[in-house]
Amino acid sequence: xxPGSSTSPVLYTVLLYKDKLVxxxxxxxxxxxxxxxxxNILFPAHLETSGMEFISKSLQTMGRYxxxxxxxxxxxxxxRLHLLTDSKNGELTQVFLLVYNNMDTTICLMxxxxxxxxxxxxxxxxxxxxxxxxxxxxxxxxxxxxxxxAMISAPHHVTTINDSIRYLLYNYDNLAYISTxxxxxxxxxxxxxxxxEIAASIKDQRExxxxxxxxxxMWISARKSKSRILFSLILQKNMNIINITEDVKKxxxxxxxxxxFCEY
Numbered sequence: 001x002x003p004g005s006s007t008s009p010v011l012y013t014v015l016l017y018k019d020k021l022v023x024x025x026x027x028x029x030x031x032x033x034x035x036x037x038x039x040n041i042l043f044p045a046h047l048e049t050s051g052m053e054f055i056s057k058s059l060q061t062m063g064r065y066x067x068x069x070x071x072x073x074x075x076x077x078x079x080r081l082h083l084l085t086d087s088k089n090g091e092l093t094q095v096f097l098l099v100y101n102n103m104d105t106t107i108c109l110m111x112x113x114x115x116x117x118x119x120x121x122x123x124x125x126x127x128x129x130x131x132x133x134x135x136x137x138x139x140x141x142x143x144x145x146x147x148x149x150a151m152i153s154a155p156h157h158v159t160t161i162n163d164s165i166r167y168l169l170y171n172y173d174n175l176a177y178i179s180t181x182x183x184x185x186x187x188x189x190x191x192x193x194x195x196x197e198i199a200a201s202i203k204d205q206r207e208x209x210x211x212x213x214x215x216x217x218m219w220i221s222a223r224k225s226k227s228r229i230l231f232s233l234i235l236q237k238n239m240n241i242i243n244i245t246e247d248v249k250k251x252x253x254x255x256x257x258x259x260x261f262c263e264y
Contacts, residue, residue, distance in 0.1 A: 011095055012110035017140045019043070019106075021174050026110075028172055028227065034097075034108065035174045042066060042099060063102030063130045068122060100129050105137040164236035167251060168195070172203075173227040187233060191220065195231050198222045202229075211241060221248045 014034060015023040024031040046066050095110040096117060107129065111117070166187060168179040181187060194212060198220065202208040208224040219234040221244060232248045239247075 009112040009115040010109050011093065011112055014108040014110075015136075016106040016108075017137070017144070018104045021171075022140065024173060031173045032175060038099070038106075038108070039174075063100060063126070063133055065122070065126070066099040066101055066106070068098055068100070098125075100126075100133070102130065102133040103137040105133055105140065107133060164234060165247060165251060166233040166235065168231040169228065170199075170231075171228050181233070187235070188216075190214065190216075191218075191233055194220055195222075195233075198231070199229065211244065219244050221245075223248070223252070 012025040013023070014021070014026060014031065016038070019039060021031070021035055024034075026034065043066075094113040096113060096115065098109045098111055100107050100109070109125075115121070166180050166183070168177060168181050170177040181192075191214070194214065198210055198212065199222070202210060202222065202224050205224060206226060208222065208229075210220075210222040212220045212222075214220065217237040219239060221230075221232040221234070223230045223232075230248075230252060232251055234244055234247060
Protein backbone atom coordinates (compact mmCIF):
# COMPACT_ATOMS: atom_id res chain seq x y z
CA UNK A 1 0.00 0.00 0.00
CA UNK A 2 1.43 3.36 -1.01
CA PRO A 3 1.36 5.92 1.83
CA GLY A 4 -1.57 8.25 1.63
CA SER A 5 -3.35 6.30 -1.13
CA SER A 6 -5.90 3.50 -1.36
CA THR A 7 -4.00 2.02 -4.30
CA SER A 8 -0.30 1.55 -4.90
CA PRO A 9 1.51 2.74 -8.04
CA VAL A 10 4.29 0.23 -7.27
CA LEU A 11 3.82 -2.73 -9.61
CA TYR A 12 6.96 -4.74 -8.78
CA THR A 13 9.69 -4.71 -6.15
CA VAL A 14 13.25 -6.03 -6.13
CA LEU A 15 15.33 -6.12 -2.93
CA LEU A 16 19.12 -6.30 -2.61
CA TYR A 17 21.33 -6.50 0.47
CA LYS A 18 25.01 -5.65 0.04
CA ASP A 19 24.54 -5.99 -3.72
CA LYS A 20 23.15 -9.53 -3.31
CA LEU A 21 19.71 -10.34 -4.65
CA VAL A 22 17.32 -11.18 -1.80
CA UNK A 23 13.87 -10.90 -3.39
CA UNK A 24 12.39 -10.19 -6.80
CA UNK A 25 8.77 -9.94 -7.93
CA UNK A 26 9.89 -9.88 -11.57
CA UNK A 27 10.14 -12.94 -13.74
CA UNK A 28 13.53 -14.58 -14.07
CA UNK A 29 14.59 -12.96 -17.35
CA UNK A 30 13.68 -9.43 -16.23
CA UNK A 31 15.39 -10.03 -12.89
CA UNK A 32 18.59 -10.98 -14.69
CA UNK A 33 18.44 -7.89 -16.91
CA UNK A 34 17.73 -5.56 -13.97
CA UNK A 35 20.43 -7.10 -11.77
CA UNK A 36 22.99 -6.75 -14.57
CA UNK A 37 22.00 -3.10 -15.01
CA UNK A 38 22.30 -2.34 -11.30
CA UNK A 39 25.64 -4.08 -10.70
CA ASN A 40 27.39 -3.11 -13.92
CA ILE A 41 25.90 0.29 -14.76
CA LEU A 42 23.93 2.12 -12.07
CA PHE A 43 26.01 1.30 -8.97
CA PRO A 44 29.39 2.03 -10.65
CA ALA A 45 27.97 5.25 -12.15
CA HIS A 46 26.76 6.32 -8.72
CA LEU A 47 30.20 5.58 -7.29
CA GLU A 48 31.81 7.75 -9.91
CA THR A 49 29.43 10.68 -9.54
CA SER A 50 29.41 10.57 -5.75
CA GLY A 51 33.21 10.61 -5.64
CA MET A 52 33.37 8.11 -2.77
CA GLU A 53 33.04 4.41 -2.06
CA PHE A 54 29.48 3.13 -2.34
CA ILE A 55 29.96 0.90 0.67
CA SER A 56 30.94 3.88 2.84
CA LYS A 57 27.95 5.79 1.54
CA SER A 58 25.77 2.83 2.43
CA LEU A 59 26.78 3.19 6.06
CA GLN A 60 24.91 6.48 6.24
CA THR A 61 21.56 6.30 7.98
CA MET A 62 20.04 8.83 5.57
CA GLY A 63 18.51 7.06 2.61
CA ARG A 64 18.68 8.46 -0.89
CA TYR A 65 17.58 7.80 -4.44
CA UNK A 66 20.30 6.44 -6.68
CA UNK A 67 18.56 7.47 -9.87
CA UNK A 68 16.08 10.05 -8.58
CA UNK A 69 16.35 13.56 -7.19
CA UNK A 70 19.41 14.69 -5.25
CA UNK A 71 17.15 16.96 -3.22
CA UNK A 72 13.54 18.05 -3.19
CA UNK A 73 14.08 21.75 -3.84
CA UNK A 74 14.17 21.54 -7.61
CA UNK A 75 11.34 20.67 -9.94
CA UNK A 76 11.65 16.96 -10.61
CA UNK A 77 10.60 15.42 -13.90
CA UNK A 78 9.78 11.78 -14.50
CA UNK A 79 12.30 11.75 -17.34
CA ARG A 80 15.03 11.51 -14.70
CA LEU A 81 13.93 7.93 -14.09
CA HIS A 82 14.84 4.98 -16.26
CA LEU A 83 12.12 3.46 -18.40
CA LEU A 84 11.88 -0.30 -18.01
CA THR A 85 9.72 -2.75 -19.95
CA ASP A 86 8.47 -5.77 -18.05
CA SER A 87 6.67 -8.84 -19.30
CA LYS A 88 3.32 -9.49 -17.63
CA ASN A 89 0.97 -12.16 -18.96
CA GLY A 90 2.73 -12.04 -22.29
CA GLU A 91 2.30 -8.28 -22.61
CA LEU A 92 4.85 -5.53 -22.18
CA THR A 93 4.25 -3.06 -19.38
CA GLN A 94 6.07 0.25 -19.22
CA VAL A 95 7.20 1.27 -15.75
CA PHE A 96 9.49 3.81 -14.14
CA LEU A 97 12.41 2.30 -12.29
CA LEU A 98 13.21 4.00 -9.00
CA VAL A 99 16.21 2.77 -6.98
CA TYR A 100 16.48 3.72 -3.31
CA ASN A 101 19.31 2.90 -0.91
CA ASN A 102 19.52 3.09 2.87
CA MET A 103 22.42 1.55 4.78
CA ASP A 104 23.19 -1.84 3.14
CA THR A 105 19.74 -2.32 1.64
CA THR A 106 18.74 -1.28 -1.87
CA ILE A 107 15.14 -1.45 -2.99
CA CYS A 108 14.05 -1.14 -6.62
CA LEU A 109 10.51 -0.01 -7.24
CA MET A 110 8.81 -0.44 -10.60
CA UNK A 111 6.32 2.43 -10.71
CA UNK A 112 3.25 2.55 -12.94
CA UNK A 113 4.21 4.64 -15.97
CA UNK A 114 0.97 6.64 -15.60
CA UNK A 115 2.05 7.90 -12.18
CA UNK A 116 2.88 11.58 -11.92
CA UNK A 117 6.34 11.59 -10.34
CA UNK A 118 6.05 15.04 -8.82
CA UNK A 119 8.10 16.65 -6.09
CA UNK A 120 5.43 15.65 -3.57
CA UNK A 121 5.54 12.05 -4.85
CA UNK A 122 9.27 11.79 -4.16
CA UNK A 123 8.92 13.40 -0.74
CA UNK A 124 6.08 11.11 0.32
CA UNK A 125 7.84 8.01 -0.91
CA UNK A 126 11.14 9.06 0.67
CA UNK A 127 9.39 9.60 4.01
CA UNK A 128 7.90 6.12 3.83
CA UNK A 129 11.11 4.38 2.74
CA UNK A 130 13.41 6.23 5.14
CA UNK A 131 11.29 4.90 8.00
CA UNK A 132 10.79 1.32 6.85
CA UNK A 133 13.96 0.38 4.94
CA UNK A 134 16.30 0.77 7.98
CA UNK A 135 14.05 -1.61 9.93
CA UNK A 136 14.22 -4.08 7.06
CA UNK A 137 18.00 -3.64 6.88
CA UNK A 138 18.26 -4.48 10.57
CA UNK A 139 16.19 -7.63 10.16
CA UNK A 140 18.29 -8.86 7.24
CA UNK A 141 21.61 -8.01 8.93
CA UNK A 142 20.60 -9.99 12.02
CA UNK A 143 19.96 -12.99 9.78
CA UNK A 144 23.22 -12.55 7.87
CA UNK A 145 25.69 -11.69 10.66
CA UNK A 146 25.87 -15.03 12.53
CA UNK A 147 25.94 -17.04 9.32
CA UNK A 148 28.59 -14.79 7.80
CA UNK A 149 30.70 -15.29 10.95
CA ALA A 150 30.24 -19.03 10.63
CA MET A 151 31.36 -18.83 7.01
CA ILE A 152 34.58 -17.06 8.05
CA SER A 153 35.45 -19.70 10.61
CA ALA A 154 34.27 -22.61 8.43
CA PRO A 155 36.51 -24.33 5.91
CA HIS A 156 36.48 -22.65 2.51
CA HIS A 157 37.76 -25.51 0.41
CA VAL A 158 35.85 -28.61 -0.47
CA THR A 159 38.97 -30.67 0.28
CA THR A 160 38.37 -30.10 4.00
CA ILE A 161 35.03 -31.86 3.67
CA ASN A 162 35.81 -34.60 1.22
CA ASP A 163 38.55 -34.69 -1.39
CA SER A 164 36.32 -36.69 -3.70
CA ILE A 165 33.52 -34.11 -3.95
CA ARG A 166 33.23 -31.40 -6.61
CA TYR A 167 30.40 -28.89 -6.61
CA LEU A 168 28.66 -26.23 -8.65
CA LEU A 169 26.26 -23.72 -7.07
CA TYR A 170 24.31 -21.70 -9.63
CA ASN A 171 21.79 -18.88 -9.21
CA TYR A 172 19.43 -18.55 -12.16
CA ASP A 173 18.33 -15.04 -11.15
CA ASN A 174 21.65 -13.20 -11.19
CA LEU A 175 23.69 -15.82 -13.11
CA ALA A 176 26.18 -16.07 -10.24
CA TYR A 177 27.97 -19.34 -9.57
CA ILE A 178 30.60 -20.96 -7.35
CA SER A 179 32.34 -24.00 -8.74
CA THR A 180 35.21 -26.44 -8.24
CA UNK A 181 34.34 -28.46 -11.34
CA UNK A 182 37.24 -26.99 -13.30
CA UNK A 183 39.87 -27.58 -10.65
CA UNK A 184 42.49 -30.26 -11.41
CA UNK A 185 42.36 -33.17 -11.68
CA UNK A 186 39.73 -32.44 -14.31
CA UNK A 187 36.50 -34.40 -14.41
CA UNK A 188 35.29 -36.46 -17.33
CA UNK A 189 33.11 -34.78 -20.01
CA UNK A 190 30.52 -37.43 -19.18
CA UNK A 191 29.87 -35.71 -15.86
CA UNK A 192 29.42 -32.36 -17.60
CA UNK A 193 26.90 -33.86 -20.02
CA UNK A 194 24.88 -35.46 -17.20
CA UNK A 195 24.88 -32.22 -15.20
CA UNK A 196 23.56 -30.32 -18.24
CA GLU A 197 20.84 -32.91 -18.81
CA ILE A 198 19.73 -32.77 -15.17
CA ALA A 199 19.71 -28.96 -15.20
CA ALA A 200 17.53 -28.93 -18.31
CA SER A 201 15.09 -31.48 -16.88
CA ILE A 202 14.46 -29.63 -13.58
CA LYS A 203 14.84 -26.02 -14.76
CA ASP A 204 11.10 -25.31 -14.57
CA GLN A 205 10.62 -27.03 -11.20
CA ARG A 206 10.53 -24.93 -8.05
CA GLU A 207 12.00 -27.69 -5.87
CA UNK A 208 13.90 -30.79 -6.96
CA UNK A 209 16.24 -33.43 -5.53
CA UNK A 210 17.93 -35.77 -8.00
CA UNK A 211 20.49 -38.54 -7.50
CA UNK A 212 22.22 -40.23 -10.45
CA UNK A 213 24.66 -43.12 -10.34
CA UNK A 214 27.00 -43.29 -13.32
CA UNK A 215 28.26 -46.36 -15.16
CA UNK A 216 31.65 -45.81 -13.50
CA UNK A 217 30.10 -46.22 -10.01
CA MET A 218 30.16 -42.52 -9.14
CA TRP A 219 27.30 -40.23 -8.10
CA ILE A 220 25.84 -36.89 -9.13
CA SER A 221 23.47 -35.06 -6.78
CA ALA A 222 21.33 -32.10 -7.81
CA ARG A 223 19.34 -30.08 -5.28
CA LYS A 224 17.22 -27.18 -6.51
CA SER A 225 15.36 -24.64 -4.42
CA LYS A 226 13.63 -21.74 -6.19
CA SER A 227 16.30 -20.06 -8.33
CA ARG A 228 19.32 -21.85 -6.84
CA ILE A 229 20.68 -25.23 -7.76
CA LEU A 230 23.56 -27.16 -6.18
CA PHE A 231 25.30 -29.93 -8.11
CA SER A 232 27.57 -32.28 -6.15
CA LEU A 233 29.82 -34.75 -7.96
CA ILE A 234 30.96 -37.59 -5.74
CA LEU A 235 33.98 -39.17 -7.40
CA GLN A 236 34.60 -41.86 -4.79
CA LYS A 237 33.44 -45.34 -5.72
CA ASN A 238 31.54 -47.90 -3.65
CA MET A 239 29.37 -45.26 -1.96
CA ASN A 240 25.70 -45.78 -1.07
CA ILE A 241 22.83 -43.29 -1.06
CA ILE A 242 23.02 -42.80 2.72
CA ASN A 243 26.71 -41.82 2.55
CA ILE A 244 26.09 -39.59 -0.46
CA THR A 245 23.19 -37.81 1.23
CA GLU A 246 25.28 -37.18 4.34
CA ASP A 247 28.22 -35.80 2.33
CA VAL A 248 25.97 -33.47 0.32
CA LYS A 249 24.33 -32.25 3.51
CA LYS A 250 27.72 -31.44 5.06
CA UNK A 251 28.77 -29.65 1.89
CA UNK A 252 25.60 -27.58 1.87
CA UNK A 253 25.88 -26.58 5.53
CA UNK A 254 29.62 -25.86 5.64
CA UNK A 255 29.96 -24.01 2.37
CA UNK A 256 26.61 -22.45 1.55
CA UNK A 257 24.75 -21.95 4.82
CA UNK A 258 24.17 -18.22 4.46
CA UNK A 259 21.15 -15.92 4.20
CA UNK A 260 20.84 -16.36 0.46
CA PHE A 261 21.05 -20.14 0.46
CA CYS A 262 19.45 -21.20 3.73
CA GLU A 263 16.99 -23.66 2.18
CA TYR A 264 19.50 -26.48 2.50
